[in-house]
Amino acid sequence: MANPSKQKGTAWESLIVGYLREHHNDRTHRNVQMGRLDIGDIAGYYLHALEAKAEKEIKLPSYVAQANREAVNAGQPFGCAVVKRRMKGVADGYVVRDVTTDVRLMNRLRDMEEALKSVYADLWRDIDAKHREAA
Known part of the structure; x- marks a missing residue:
């Protein structure tokens, strides 16, 4: 090359x-x-x-x-x-x-988290804790 x-x-x-x-x-x-x-x-x-x-x-x-x-x-x-x-x-x-793409991504993340939390609250809490520790 x-x-x-x-x-x-x-x-x-x-x-x-x-x-x-x-x-x-x-x-x-x-x-x-x-x-x-x-x-x-x-x-x-x-x-x-x-x-x-x-x-x-x-x-x-x-x-x-x-x-x-x-x-x-x-x-x-x-x-x-x-x-x-x-x-x-x-x-x-x-x-x-771009901001449009980022807002679409955040909306998807929010909606998926809310769906998970409403069905599997304990799993959501475990995943949330794992990612908060990584920050």
């Missing part, structure tokens, strides 16, 4: 995949590029199409628009960009989405 920008992008994607495999889903993987019907750079982040970006100049509007288009192509309800923070590792990168 002779293109340094492509190498940098591939390395960033690989780092994200490794992080997500360890902390989220061990089946996370890089996607094959699909041209105009691209489905995002990374699959396996629950309910999302991920667009990975490691560029010197950060262009959030185009990243978010691209992630949203690719989420539709991938059949996922949410898209987001995972943007490399200069001189930092994956855990310090940025996950970026």
